[in-house]
Amino acid sequence: MATLAAMNMRIAPSILSADFARLGDEVRAVELAGADWIHVDVMDGRFVPPITIGAAVVRDLRKVTALPLDVHLMVHEPDHLLEDFAAAGADWITVHVEAIKHLDRTLQVIRSLGAKAGIALNPATPVADVEWAIEKADLVLVMSVNPGYGGQQFIDYTLRKVEALRSLIDQRGLTTLLEIDGGVNATTAAAVAAAGIDVAVAGSAVFGASDYAAAMAGIRSAAGHK
Ligand code: DX5
Numbered sequence: 001m002a003t004l005a006a007m008n009m010r011i012a013p014s015i016l017s018a019d020f021a022r023l024g025d026e027v028r029a030v031e032l033a034g035a036d037w038i039h040v041d042v043m044d045g046r047f048v049p050p051i052t053i054g055a056a057v058v059r060d061l062r063k064v065t066a067l068p069l070d071v072h073l074m075v076h077e078p079d080h081l082l083e084d085f086a087a088a089g090a091d092w093i094t095v096h097v098e099a100i101k102h103l104d105r106t107l108q109v110i111r112s113l114g115a116k117a118g119i120a121l122n123p124a125t126p127v128a129d130v131e132w133a134i135e136k137a138d139l140v141l142v143m144s145v146n147p148g149y150g151g152q153q154f155i156d157y158t159l160r161k162v163e164a165l166r167s168l169i170d171q172r173g174l175t176t177l178l179e180i181d182g183g184v185n186a187t188t189a190a191a192v193a194a195a196g197i198d199v200a201v202a203g204s205a206v207f208g209a210s211d212y213a214a215a216m217a218g219i220r221s222a223a224g225h226k
């Protein structure tokens with residue numbers, strides 16, 4: 001099963017590492033270069049130290065790309081923001097299990113707003129924290145760095161969490177996608193794909209390269225794509 005998932009591993013460039021002064025052009029450029037999704041990192045200055053962007057930016061990006069907008073909320077208690085992000089055109093809305101009191105309810109709200117619901121886990125958060133709520137999630141995002149910053153080094157033990165989640169999803173016959181976020185590049189992509197990831201976020205490895213298409217091709221080829 002892991003091999004099957006790896007054959008289809010999608011790449012979601014994270015705009016965190018893009019040039020924010022030219023954001024629309026950057027998103028168009030990675031779309032042309034073959035990106036599958038656009039990953040949007042929302043940080044609130046509380047769940048993680050930095051502040052990035054809000055729903056207004058998602059609304060405007062919605063006009064420049066047809067790709068799925070994958071919104072990763074690194075936000076403490078994000079319930080009051082869900083409606084705004086869904087209305088702005090987010091296709092996927094992912095919340096952190098560590099930031100939420102009533103995860104099951106939050107996932108239901110996201111789905112009721114017409115978006116796909118995701119759960120993110122920090123590197124040190126056990127898989128057991130999503131063991132039951134995963135049945136109401138369209139996606140589980142495993143953080144492979146501590147959230148807050150691009151360009152950090154991949155934390156290897158998170159791959160064992162991915163493998164455990166892959167087994168859980170396959171054993172239960174769920175269609176939940178598995179996403180990994182942080183430190184993905186042409187060096188780490190092979191192990192990421194082998195662990196059974198469906199969607200790999202890549203920030204600095206794509207936007208830090210001079211040729212976005214070549215950067216994504218390098219990740220795909222390491223992941224075993226033909
Ligand atoms: C980190 C963000 C990531 C980040 C990944 O908090 O959630 O999406 O942009 O950046 P890289 O790929 O550079 O590790």
Ligand code: ZN
Pocket residue numbers: 014039040041072181201
């Ligand atoms: Zn992210």
